Amino acid sequence: MTTSTQQRPGRPERDPLGPDPDNPPPAGVHSLWRLRSYLRPHRGALLVMLSTALAGIGVAIAIPLVIRALIDGPITNRELDPVLPLGLLVLALGVLEAVLTWWRRWVQSNAVLNVETAMRRDLYAHLQALPMSFHSRWQSGQLLSRATTDLSSIRRFFGFGMLFLFINILQVTAVTAVLLAMYWPLGLVVACTAAPIVWLSMRFEKEYVVVSRRVQDEQGDLATRAEEAAVAIRVIKSFGRSRYISDQYEAAARQLHTTSMDKVRLSARFWTFLEVIPNCAVVVVLLFGAIGVGRGALTPGELVAFITLMLSLVWPVSSLGIILAMAQEAMTSAARILEIFDTESDIVSGTRTIDRPRGHLRFEHVDFAYPGALDEPVLRDVNLDIRPGETVAVVGATGSGKTSLTALVPRLFDVTGGAVTIDGVDVRDLELAHLRQLVATAFDDPTLFSMSARENLTLGRADASDADIEEALDVAQAGFARELPWGLETRIGEQGMALSGGQRQRLALARAVLSRPPVLVLDDTLSALDVHTEALVEEALRRVLVDTTGLIVAHRASTVLLADRVALLQGGTITHVGEHRELLATVPAYRELLAADPSLEEAAS
Ligand SMILES: Nc1ncnc2c1ncn2[C@@H]1O[C@H](COP(=O)(O)OP(=O)(O)OP(=O)(O)O)[C@@H](O)[C@H]1O
Ligand SMILES: [Mg+2]
Structure with missing residues (x-):
C-alpha cells in the first residue's frame, strides 16, 4: 500500500478502538x-x-x-x-x-x-x-x-x-x-x-x-x-x-x-x-x-x-x-x-522540567501514525532542527501531515518512532503542565470559549497584566476586541459564533502570543485574514518571533516570508529544508505548491 495521502483509502466505518454500540461491555x-x-x-x-x-x-x-x-x-x-x-x-x-x-x-x-x-x-x-x-x-x-x-x-x-x-x-x-x-x-x-x-x-x-x-x-x-x-x-x-x-x-x-x-x-x-x-x-x-x-x-x-x-x-x-x-x-x-x-491515558506526564528554556526544538527521526491506523503512517523519518529563536515554516500539500506534525510538539499525540526534543530533552520526559507552558499553539480552527474575551485571552497565562494583553492584541491586530460592546469583558458567543472567522483567528493568535512561550506553534493561523491585515499581523509577529522559536504551517508565500527557513513536507517526510528563494529556484514541487499564490511574484523579487 502506498503512503501517498491522496490515495489513502477511506478509514474503516467504525474505529476498532472506539466504543461499539452493538456490543456493550459485559455488565x-x-x-x-x-x-x-x-x-x-x-x-x-x-x-x-x-x-x-x-x-x-x-x-x-x-x-x-x-x-x-x-x-x-x-x-x-x-x-x-x-x-x-x-x-x-x-x-x-x-x-x-x-x-x-x-x-x-x-x-x-x-x-x-x-x-x-x-x-x-x-x-x-x-x-x-x-x-x-x-x-x-x-x-x-x-x-x-x-x-x-x-x-x-x-x-x-x-x-x-x-x-x-x-x-x-x-x-x-x-x-x-x-x-x-x-x-x-x-x-x-x-x-x-x-x-x-x-x-x-x-x-x-x-x-x-x-x-x-x-x-x-x-x-x-x-x-x-x-x-x-x-x-x-x-x-x-x-x-x-x-x-x-x-x-x-x-x-x-x-x-x-x-x-x-x-x-x-x-x-x-x-x-x-x-x-x-x-x-x-x-x-x-x-x-x-x-x-x-x-x-x-x-x-x-x-x-x-x-x-x-x-x-x-x-x-x-x-x-x-x-x-x-x-x-x-x-x-x-x-x-x-x-x-x-478504564481507558488509561497513554500520554503520561514525565518528571523533568527545563529551568532556563532556550527553545531548541528538534524532530529526530520522527515516525507517526494515528492510533487505530497504525498501518498507515502519516509521518516517516522526519528530521528538523529549529535553533533557539529561529522560525521555520512547514509547507506541504493539503493532507500531507502538517497539522499532525505540529500536534506532536505539545504532545496532543505521541510519536510512534524517534523523538521530539526541546533543549535536548525528549518531550515525553517533561512534565505535561510544564511542556504546555513551554509551547503555545494556535490552530487553524480557533476554538473560543463562551467566556469573556479577556478570559479567552488569558487561558494560557492567568496572571497576564493589562499591558501584556494590550501588547498581544496589537501583535495579533485584534484591537477590535477593545471595541466590543463591553470591551474585553464582552462574553463571546458559543464557539465564538458572534465573531467573524478572521476575528476569531486573531483572538486565538493573541492568546498564543500572550503566554510568551519559548516555542510558538502556529497551524495556518492566518488563513482567514485579508492580505492587508495579514501583512500587519506578520509585521508584528516578526517582532515577537525574534526571540521565540517558531514552527509555522504556511499555505501562502507571504506567511512563508516570516520564517528564516522553509521545510517542505512531501509523502510524509521532509524532503527539503532551506531558504525560501533557494527552494523556489531549485525545487519544482515547492514552486508548484506556491504557484497559484499572487504574492509569490513579489516574494520572489
Ligand atoms: N485524528 C485522526 N485520526 C486518523 N487519521 C487522521 C486524523 N487526523 C488526520 N488524519 C489523517 O492524517 C493525514 C494528515 O492530516 P493532517 O491534518 O496532518 O494534514 P494537513 O497537512 O494539516 O492538511 P491541511 O493542509 O488540509 O490542514 C490525513 O491523511 C488525514 O486523513
Ligand atoms: Mg492542517
Whole structure:
C-alpha cells in the first residue's frame, strides 16, 4: 500500500478502538461492586438508612398486631377504657413510621447526591486527562449520555434499589413468618399467592430491561440530532435542508414515542395483574378466615391483622421486578462508565522540567501514525532542527501531515518512532503542565470559549497584566476586541459564533502570543485574514518571533516570508529544508505548491 495521502483509502466505518454500540461491555454485579469506593465515605448514612428501614418494618408489623389486640380485647368485650390508649398507640406508631421514612429519605438523598457528584467530578477529570486520540474516537453524544443518564441510573440504584432489594426480601420473610405463626393454613395460602407474583415480576423485569434500554438509546439519538441541528444550523440553513433535517428529527421522535408507549403498555399490563392477584387472595383469605373464625380457630382481630399484614406484602413483592430492572440498568450503566474510567491515558506526564528554556526544538527521526491506523503512517523519518529563536515554516500539500506534525510538539499525540526534543530533552520526559507552558499553539480552527474575551485571552497565562494583553492584541491586530460592546469583558458567543472567522483567528493568535512561550506553534493561523491585515499581523509577529522559536504551517508565500527557513513536507517526510528563494529556484514541487499564490511574484523579487 502506498503512503501517498491522496490515495489513502477511506478509514474503516467504525474505529476498532472506539466504543461499539452493538456490543456493550459485559455488565454484571462486579461492575457495580467496583464502584463501591464511592459509597465508602457515606457508611454512616448507609447505616442510618438501614436501621430506619428495619425499624420501619418493625412498626409496619406492629401496627396490625396492636389493632388485633384492640379488636379482640376491648371491642369484643365492649370495654371502652383501653380503647383510647391502644388507639393512641396505633397513632403514635403511625407517626413514628412517617418520621422514620422522612429521616431515611433525607439521609439517603443527601448521601446519594454526593455519590453522584463525586462520580461526575471524577469522570470529568478523567475525560480532561484522556488523550486527543480518545476524544477523536468517541462521539461527544456518547460521553454526554454516559455523564448524565448512566450516572443517574447508578444513583437511583445506590439510593433506592439497593436498599429496597435488601429490605423487601427481609420484610417478605418476616411478615410471612408472622402470618404462618398466626394461622398456618392461611399463611400457606398467602405464601402461595406470592409465587405467581414473583414469576410475573421476573418476566416483567426481562421485558422491561429490553424496552427501557431501547428508550434510553433512542433518547440519546434524539438528543444527538437536536445537538447537531443546533450546532450546524448555519450549514443546514444555507443548504436549504431544514425540511430534511426536521423530517429526520420527527421520525426519530416518533420512534421514541412508539417505544415509550410499548414501555407504558408493558407496565400497565403488569400493574393490572398485580392488582388482581392480591385481591383474589383477599377473597380466598376472607372465605377461609370466616370459616376459621366460625370454628373458633381464629379470632376476628386476628383475621383483620392477617389481611392487613397480607396487603402490606403487595408492594415489597411486586416492586421486586422494578428493582431488579433497576439493578440490571445500573449494572449496564456502571459498565459503560467503567469503560471510560478504564481507558488509561497513554500520554503520561514525565518528571523533568527545563529551568532556563532556550527553545531548541528538534524532530529526530520522527515516525507517526494515528492510533487505530497504525498501518498507515502519516509521518516517516522526519528530521528538523529549529535553533533557539529561529522560525521555520512547514509547507506541504493539503493532507500531507502538517497539522499532525505540529500536534506532536505539545504532545496532543505521541510519536510512534524517534523523538521530539526541546533543549535536548525528549518531550515525553517533561512534565505535561510544564511542556504546555513551554509551547503555545494556535490552530487553524480557533476554538473560543463562551467566556469573556479577556478570559479567552488569558487561558494560557492567568496572571497576564493589562499591558501584556494590550501588547498581544496589537501583535495579533485584534484591537477590535477593545471595541466590543463591553470591551474585553464582552462574553463571546458559543464557539465564538458572534465573531467573524478572521476575528476569531486573531483572538486565538493573541492568546498564543500572550503566554510568551519559548516555542510558538502556529497551524495556518492566518488563513482567514485579508492580505492587508495579514501583512500587519506578520509585521508584528516578526517582532515577537525574534526571540521565540517558531514552527509555522504556511499555505501562502507571504506567511512563508516570516520564517528564516522553509521545510517542505512531501509523502510524509521532509524532503527539503532551506531558504525560501533557494527552494523556489531549485525545487519544482515547492514552486508548484506556491504557484497559484499572487504574492509569490513579489516574494520572489
Ligand atoms: N485524528 C485522526 N485520526 C486518523 N487519521 C487522521 C486524523 N487526523 C488526520 N488524519 C489523517 O492524517 C493525514 C494528515 O492530516 P493532517 O491534518 O496532518 O494534514 P494537513 O497537512 O494539516 O492538511 P491541511 O493542509 O488540509 O490542514 C490525513 O491523511 C488525514 O486523513
Ligand atoms: Mg492542517
